[in-house]
Amino acid sequence: MIELVNVRKVFNAGRPAEFTALSGVNLSIESNKVTVLIGPSGSGKTTLLSIIGCMSRPTAGRVQLAGREITSLPERFLTDIRRKTFGFIFQQHNLIKGITALENVMLPAYPLGERHVPLKQRAMKLMEDLHLSDKAESKVEWLSGGEAQRVGIVRALINNPSTIIADEPTAHLDTQLSHRFLGIVKRFKEERKTVLITTHDPLVYDDPVIDRIIRLRDGRLEVERR
């Protein structure tokens, strides 16, 4: 359960370029559900996502994670919560070029200092689940768009997070690959993970796997549907 209370986010505060990305957002996201955030460009979807995912702090308001106030935690604790609770899937995949897919997958686990053999086994197992085992030793720039995204998904799962956050996951995928992605989301739901997706794509928000749709416009929530 993630709760946002009166969250406000202002960029470049006090400067001429001041810009209010979110104003007065009250939202609670239930666990083990798939929630979709939709809204036009600049409506504050990504900002909201990064606040929920403990990547940035709100200018005002509070964020509670499983009843615990996290807005005022110092960076170290926030990072710790982030890497244990959230797995991120990015629009641009955000893989590190020049290193292998396997290394990319294992990266989020590096600072935790886990032993190498079990970590590698887990990474290989997760890659196998998404049919990537033969790509493990390939450099990421040799991967196709769909493969790169699946590597990004495996990377999000390596620390076994309870919540998956995906930012425009289907923006660079064709219909077939988008369907495959939704299949993976379905599996997440079966594994009782919380999933949060931002999207423009009707293919995503019309899919039966979606439990709830939240609409954003100009940094405010619109009335909910479904």
Add this chain to the structure above:
Amino acid sequence: MRKSNTFFLVTAIQLAILGLLMAHAAIAVQAPSNGLRQIQSLVKRLELTDLCLFTEARYTRHLSQADLNTPFQDHPLSLEHFPSGSFLAPPAMIEKLNERVD
């Protein structure tokens, strides 16, 4: 092999070589065969005062014994031999001569 292990291995090998070289240095300094004592006794016996490193002129051969104004004693415009010896290569004739006899 993991890259970090390769790095540690390479570093360990380098450190081992460095250690061996340090041991080599320690042994060589102690070794009686290094001739140092012989040179020392020769210096003592012959009452030598200088190293035979720069034999090109009298004021460079015995540096410690040279007159205080030696660098300019030959001619005010003459080039000082001392730094020149460091920068210039020896004449080809001398090099050839030494090569042949060495």
Add this chain to the structure above:
Amino acid sequence: MREWIEKQKYIIDFTLSSLLRRKAKNIGLLALYTLIVFILASVMFFTHAIKKEASLILDQSPEMIVQKLVAGRQDLVPLRFVETVRGIRGVQAVRGRLWGYYFDPRFGANYTLLVPPPTAQTGAAGNGSRRVMVEGEPDRNAEGSAGPLFDLGADEIGVGSVVIGSGVARVREAGTGELMLFRAYDGEILPFRIKKILPSSSQLVSSDLILIDEADFKRLFGIADGLVTDLAVTVRNPTELSTIASKITRRLPDARPIIRDEILRTYDSIFNWRGGMMIVILSSAVLAFVIFAWDKASGLSAGERREIGILKAIGWESSDIILMKFWDGAVVSLTAFLSGVILAYGHVFFTDSVVFEPALKGWSTLYPRFKLIPFVSAEQVTTLFFLTVVPYSVATIVPAWRAATIDPDSAMRYTGE
């Protein structure tokens, strides 16, 4: 602890992977860095070793030399000097030395002619046999490797004979028993038979030496009896050397005493100067490297910033980023440092500094060939470490400090909405 080690290893894994991405550039950097360390270490090893060796060797030279100056130039010393110096309290022995230079125009070589001092037992020997012995410490002799350096039979060198240094023998391609011709001060040609060649292991001090009998020396240069080149003075208490030196200058205002410390200082400063000069010549190369390394290490490209953003987004802390940058600098500089030092050691002590022998040692016709004794201390290596590894690592970490505080959501921002 195990976690901590694993974490370092993971971060090194990642650092090496990222370094290998720009293989040519980073290997070039590593090679250049190694070269710089190699040069610095070579200069350092060489100057330190030769300074140490010079100080150990010259520690055996006479405690004090007294010259006579005439119009600012060294002149022959009359025997009255001997009496005056001997009369000073604290002086144990005074002996006139005879030595000088002889220029050989045929070979363009400058020889040092020296009359060896008589041995202590010369006067005491009843049967008239005079032996000149130079030997190592007796206990060392037992090991067999260090026999007497040269051992002259009766009558020392003897009139009409010379003992030559190995450099002289090399230049003239002369062997024992052959004749050497010298042109005396009055133009007369004097032949000398080569009695012995000094062992080449003593080249560092004896390469250009020609040991000659006193009578021959005086005949060759036309030096009258009662004159010597300079005086070697022995004192009872070495701590009084400077007091005695000032007493000598008071009694003999035209005398110039040179004490052993000054000799040692002269050589110390020479090799400092030569080593420094090498560094000056090389400083442009060093500076070019510093600029290159600074640019490489401190300039974070947009791509690197983006990567740091990604790493933060996927759960790396600022301290992890700094740790990664630390290893980035440390891996490169440590490898370069160790390779450079190892190569420099081999260069200086196994190949006799082939690369910059001419600049560091100097050259001349009678150049001595010698192997340096490897006087290397941990202190030198540590100094070198702090001169090379630390600045590079710092130059790598400092700019990362700012980048490490990039907001993790920049990775999402990058995509834009």
